[in-house]
Amino acid sequence: MSEHKVETHPPSDEFARNAHADHATYEKMYADSIADPDAFWGEHGKRVDWIKPFSKVKNTDFTYGQVDIKWFEDGTLNVASNCIDRHLKDRADQTAIIWVPDEDDGSDQHISYQQLHAHVCNFANVLKKMGVGRGDRVVIYLPMIPQAAYAMLACARIGAIHSVVFAGFSPDALSQRVNGSKAKVVITADGGPRGGKVTDLKGNTDRAMEKVEHDAKVLVVKRVGDGVRNWVEGRDHWLHEMEDGIGDTCEPEEMGAEDPLFILYTSGSTGQPKGVVHTTGGYLVYASMTHQYTFDYHDGDVYWCTADVGWVTGHSYIVYGPLANGATTVMFEGVPTYPDAGRCWKIVEDHKVAQFYTAPTGIRALMGKGNEFVEKHDLSSLKVLGTVGEPINPEAWNWYNRIVGRGKTPIVDTWWQTETGGHMLTPLPGATTTKPGSATKPFFGVKPVVLEPESGEVLEGGDVEGVLAIADSWPGQMRTVYGDHERFMNTYFQQYKGFYFTEDGCTRDADGDYWITGRVDDVINVSGHRMGTAEVESALVAHDAVSEAAVVGVPHEVKGQGIYCYVSLMAGHEPSEELKQELVGWVRNEIGPIAKPDFIQWAPGLPKTRSGKIMRRILRKVAANEHDQLGDTSTLAEPEVVDDLIENRLNK
Numbered sequence: 001m002s003e004h005k006v007e008t009h010p011p012s013d014e015f016a017r018n019a020h021a022d023h024a025t026y027e028k029m030y031a032d033s034i035a036d037p038d039a040f041w042g043e044h045g046k047r048v049d050w051i052k053p054f055s056k057v058k059n060t061d062f063t064y065g066q067v068d069i070k071w072f073e074d075g076t077l078n079v080a081s082n083c084i085d086r087h088l089k090d091r092a093d094q095t096a097i098i099w100v101p102d103e104d105d106g107s108d109q110h111i112s113y114q115q116l117h118a119h120v121c122n123f124a125n126v127l128k129k130m131g132v133g134r135g136d137r138v139v140i141y142l143p144m145i146p147q148a149a150y151a152m153l154a155c156a157r158i159g160a161i162h163s164v165v166f167a168g169f170s171p172d173a174l175s176q177r178v179n180g181s182k183a184k185v186v187i188t189a190d191g192g193p194r195g196g197k198v199t200d201l202k203g204n205t206d207r208a209m210e211k212v213e214h215d216a217k218v219l220v221v222k223r224v225g226d227g228v229r230n231w232v233e234g235r236d237h238w239l240h241e242m243e244d245g246i247g248d249t250c251e252p253e254e255m256g257a258e259d260p261l262f263i264l265y266t267s268g269s270t271g272q273p274k275g276v277v278h279t280t281g282g283y284l285v286y287a288s289m290t291h292q293y294t295f296d297y298h299d300g301d302v303y304w305c306t307a308d309v310g311w312v313t314g315h316s317y318i319v320y321g322p323l324a325n326g327a328t329t330v331m332f333e334g335v336p337t338y339p340d341a342g343r344c345w346k347i348v349e350d351h352k353v354a355q356f357y358t359a360p361t362g363i364r365a366l367m368g369k370g371n372e373f374v375e376k377h378d379l380s381s382l383k384v385l386g387t388v389g390e391p392i393n394p395e396a397w398n399w400y401n402r403i404v405g406r407g408k409t410p411i412v413d414t415w416w417q418t419e420t421g422g423h424m425l426t427p428l429p430g431a432t433t434t435k436p437g438s439a440t441k442p443f444f445g446v447k448p449v450v451l452e453p454e455s456g457e458v459l460e461g462g463d464v465e466g467v468l469a470i471a472d473s474w475p476g477q478m479r480t481v482y483g484d485h486e487r488f489m490n491t492y493f494q495q496y497k498g499f500y501f502t503e504d505g506c507t508r509d510a511d512g513d514y515w516i517t518g519r520v521d522d523v524i525n526v527s528g529h530r531m532g533t534a535e536v537e538s539a540l541v542a543h544d545a546v547s548e549a550a551v552v553g554v555p556h557e558v559k560g561q562g563i564y565c566y567v568s569l570m571a572g573h574e575p576s577e578e579l580k581q582e583l584v585g586w587v588r589n590e591i592g593p594i595a596k597p598d599f600i601q602w603a604p605g606l607p608k609t610r611s612g613k614i615m616r617r618i619l620r621k622v623a624a625n626e627h628d629q630l631g632d633t634s635t636l637a638e639p640e641v642v643d644d645l646i647e648n649r650l651n652k
């Protein structure tokens with residue numbers, strides 16, 4: 001760790017007074033949740049409505065070979081009626097979803113809970129008419145339109161299992177996911193507008209269906225209305241035609257707490273994506289509780305998460321968490337830079353957004369465009385800012401805090417995974433003293449441990465570094481890899497017996513705050529000194545000329561591993577040998593001689609997953625001169641950037 005003084009930002013007294021949890025409340029609730037999980041979750045499990053109440057709370061086993069996770073196992077409920085029907089008594093006319101389309105043309109829609117009920121029942125009846133029932137799988141390949149939420153909730157209502165596939169994915173990635181789950185229906189749209197361009201989703205689906213080996217139907221939402229090029233009679237159906245006269249009542253299915261709710265693939269940053277399975281009861285309890293406490297959500301707030309529903313963040317924090325809490329949730333079809341880099345701030349101003357939740361990649365991109373885009377908007381409605389997806393560099397954290405939050409809006413840096421269902425390490429805005437770059441403290445019920453990577457020994461106390469594992473189950477935990485319980489056990493429970501292994505590295509400081517250092521694979525060992533690549537990246541990004549950086553280890557004869565840096569420059573800065581030397585000296589000064597970069601390659605772009613995470617495994621291969629073995633690149637956003645990096649690699 002670098003020796004720099006870390007800034008601290010305690011919550012203001014005023015915020016703490018009005019928050020769901022101040023510091024003392026957090027401490028008490030956290031201690032209770034660890035001391036007696038059955039009592040704690042038995043109580044908080046009641047935050048959702050059960051058809052048949054549970055009598056058992058926790059029944060979980062992390063033993064390798066027999067891993068089995070059950071929460072609230074004898075209770076029954078329906079997720080859609082928790083997200084809709086139970087709110088109709090008090091808030092039928094309240095807006096459930098504010099939909100903001102790609103074009104900034106004033107056609108934003110407000111969908112009330114009453115309207116949401118009708119849409120979801122309609123949709124559910126269509127699925128039933130197409131032969132979908134309890135336990136059947138449905139693939140959703142839609143842009144960010146309200147029908148994506150209707151489709152998810154319609155599946156939940158009739159007990160079908162959805163598998164959402166991000167609309168930016170290729171026909172190949174789609175066909176793999178349709179085949180993988182033997183889905184009965186694939187839901188798509190005639191087109192997906194994003195950043196002023198339209199993706200031909202129906203065309204992609206047609207191509208994907210050529211590789212689908214079983215009988216599956218296609219349901220098409222009319223979003224664009226320009227017609228479709230190809231139509232397969234008997235297979236393809238328009239949603240609006242199917243909905244005609246179908247009726248907007250549909251009894252919710254009574255589901256067991258452990259019945260699967262959805263399948264969702266991980267981002268594929270470290271390898272082939274894993275088909276994560278989440279179930280009904282524990283997931284909903286955990287998503288709704290984290291949404292309320294992490295964002296300090298209060299009735300009347302307008303809440304906005306910029307993620308796509310194709311990621312777990314969109315599942316837990318656009319749809320299920322907020323709607324279970326009766327919130328108003330914003331769904332945005334477009335991108336932060338269209339029509340210009342002020343789009344997000346305009347939406348915040350237009351809809352008086354109170355909680356804004358985004359990813360570091362977005363923050364860094366907007367930071368590079370200049371402050372004027374932020375400053376021309378009235379952001380006084382903001383109460384909490386959130387970040388998720390990657391470690392956030394202190395530089396980006398400070399910009400978010402000072403420019404977007406005017407120094408007054410708490411930032412919650414939420415560490416979690418597709419696998420965890422909801423937040424695991426996060427500040428609570430009225431309770432936690434934050435530090436730029438730290439995900440701080442565990443959420444209720446979460447028992448993080450730092451393990452010595454080789455021996456697996458639990459490291460106690462402060463100022464320790466190792467791999468992050470979780471010592472006991474929490475309700476939002478994934479239950480299995482779809483169709484492959486072996487892979488589930490081997491990935492998460494084999495290496496460190498008795499623990500859930502996160503595949504991430506971390507440090508815990510003297511205050512007990514956690515700092516994620518990146519993937520375990522991204523920890524490099526230079527002459528026996530272990531170091532997270534995130535630390536070197538943060539040092540680089542702190543230099544005025546650097547907009548983004550990715551750092552990987554490279555085999556080195558003397559040091560074991562050397563440091564290879566890919567650097568993108570801010571607009572107005574040109575690559576030069578002088579600048580390279582300056583950056584080498586800069587990192588040396590910021591961290592120490594051990595962190596001195598061996599290679600700095602100028603990178604016009606970095607390879608990222610569709611969810612905006614840097615794919616360091618590809619950069620490692622390029623740095624090691626093994627670019628003929630790149631592995632699974634199906635979730636890569638812009639494959640072209642890799643060609644440039646290969647051509648200009650330095651370690652030939």
Ligand code: ATP
Nearest residue numbers: 266267268269270389390391414415416417418516
């Ligand atoms: P795959 O598992 O297929 O390699 P992935 O890990 O990127 O892909 P996700 O579940 O989308 O799939 O991402 C979870 C990971 O994202 C975490 O394990 C962690 O590495 C990173 N991450 C998420 N939030 C944070 C955060 N706040 N700080 C640091 N890292 C984060």
Ligand code: MG
Nearest residue numbers: 266270417503
């Ligand atoms: Mg992962």
